[in-house]
Amino acid sequence: MKINEHFLDLKDSYLFATVGRKTAEYKRAHPDKEVIRLSIGDVTRPLAPAVIAAMHKAVDNMSRTETFKGYGPDQYCYAYDELLDTILASYARKGVTLEKGEVFVSDGAKSDCGNILDIFSVDNTVLVPDPVYPVYLDTNIMAGRKVVFADANEGNGFLPMPDERVQADIIYLCSPNNPTGAAYTCEQLKAWVDYARANNAVILYDAAYEYFVTDARCARSIYQVEGAKECAIELCSYSKTAGFTGVRCGYTIVPHALVRKGTSLNKLWARRQSTKFNGVSYITQMGAAAVFTEEGEREIAENIGYYRENAKIISDCLDSLGIWYTGGKNSPYIWLKCPNGMKSWDFFDYLLENAQVVGTPGSGFGANGEGFFRLTAFGTHENTRRACDRIRALLGK
């Protein structure tokens, strides 16, 4: 038996482990100091009441023979109509018309982001932005695909645009971006759609943070851009939208119009999912189906509003200090340029030691992240305000 040797090419990421270790060491050495974490990449607000009620009802249904549910329905890869209907309605509100058969419900965007690669040949060149969510890179290394990078940097506001000299077959875009918080406008995305169509490429568009978009010019779905259905797959998640990081539900759109050499990518993905997946928990699906209802949307808007206020507290702090950053407006992430030309890990140590605030060094997300730093809006108002007061006191000197 031979193992998949491409796994040996993967680099272990010690980013969050090192952040955790350094923070713990500091706390041990300074038990009197209170450390505030602005490094949290996970939601902290509870599920919306509409979701909770729907899940209790679904659990009750599983307790009686008459209402018990086994395997999900076959027709749409185990997704229930109730859930698919709300997803279509949510897209309709963004001006995008989809059919049920174009929506694939899964246990989350991270799973789909890795699994979707099954339908592509190993013999493709993959374009990945730098800095980037590590999953895009690692899943392709595991399969042995050639990876090239698109430079995201201060000059392009961490929103790289297509380079005609680069030949790429599969293109990852994440907007609003993790880790930089930068968000493409529809106009900018049009250039990527045009590039993909001209080059027979497919865009994998990660829209996990789309509910944080407030700027009307920014895209909430790549299908708001003309021609995108012929070249893009969109990955969506309830994780950040509705606090489902511990519930696990996402959906991936593979349009019927996405066809290459007569082969429908929708059919390939349906075959992949019906063979290597068996659907999402009925209880989870019923909870998710409550998200894009009138009541659900009102409730999740409250939670997102809470995080947005944190993002504004951080942005205002950086504005007052004259520090360059992206994100914060259409995203729970704020990506700042370390002051005085400091390197990412030096700034991490400086902030921890002098303000007792923990963030995430940008260099952990790729070479272009060096000299940058990520703060997140998932804490409490109180902690976010106090952290910003300390940052202002330290850096405003």
Place this chain on the structure above:
Amino acid sequence: MKINEHFLDLKDSYLFATVGRKTAEYKRAHPDKEVIRLSIGDVTRPLAPAVIAAMHKAVDNMSRTETFKGYGPDQYCYAYDELLDTILASYARKGVTLEKGEVFVSDGAKSDCGNILDIFSVDNTVLVPDPVYPVYLDTNIMAGRKVVFADANEGNGFLPMPDERVQADIIYLCSPNNPTGAAYTCEQLKAWVDYARANNAVILYDAAYEYFVTDARCARSIYQVEGAKECAIELCSYSKTAGFTGVRCGYTIVPHALVRKGTSLNKLWARRQSTKFNGVSYITQMGAAAVFTEEGEREIAENIGYYRENAKIISDCLDSLGIWYTGGKNSPYIWLKCPNGMKSWDFFDYLLENAQVVGTPGSGFGANGEGFFRLTAFGTHENTRRACDRIRALLGK
């Protein structure tokens, strides 16, 4: 962009679609006749009360900031200690000692069965029994691996044994088997473990139906066989054990002792899961954690006992008719030899038209299934009894 052309080598399976179409056509033509389905491959009994209570409590925890859960814990690929502890205890009762780090919790054995292949090179020969659960074959065709078959037939009681002349790197075993219901004894499995160790092969052991085993000689885990930890991965599921087909939870064991050329397969799988997966719903995990408790085991034993009684009704019927079959004793499946040398689909039509009973033609599971037929124990007592009365009346003539 190039698609994965191996997908084009897949054959579409029309087995269950054809069973459904033929049944519907018969019903339309004979609206006065009542058709009984002994073809159900899904559980029908509700979840155990202990599971329901645990899930309600977990949903409540998600409704409050203080008890809310986001991403699952990192240490064991997002599985909670509460759940892992019960899985280890369940193995201990079978005489198998495992460590937490050897247990990987997932959304089901079907997902793991496909995804585990990521850690193996495409350049391996795969041995698959015929007839077989179609997922073993299809997932390997998708990856472009060479597949060879092990003949399961009447002669070996549909339990093929290793053939020293065959060189295989990855071996699928499913016991108790889907679709044949046949179950290996520990002594028989020892021969497979010896073969795998002698040939540097890895066994993928599908134990999804192990809770149906009653014969003490039959294996409930391959790790009951000496040496198995050095050569086998075991795939387990709450689906048939605890009625979780619509809840989605399973677990896969990759022992630390499973090492090839210095590479730990446990570490490869942990890397795969931490990169392309994000854990199972907290609510599902808490429900699953109630299964292998004293209360939970007593309750699921009642459900399994219910299905076992159906299996006995069917077995007794076939015994009285002198029809050869496997399964029924340690499995919810009964795999019978079609009487009078009939072919599988001919017997399907004969039984539907003359007894209004629906089963599944064995030829749909592989070439060696021709002339055989699957009945399942997942119906109600009443329907199972009535179906058997009709079969007895028809075939006992």
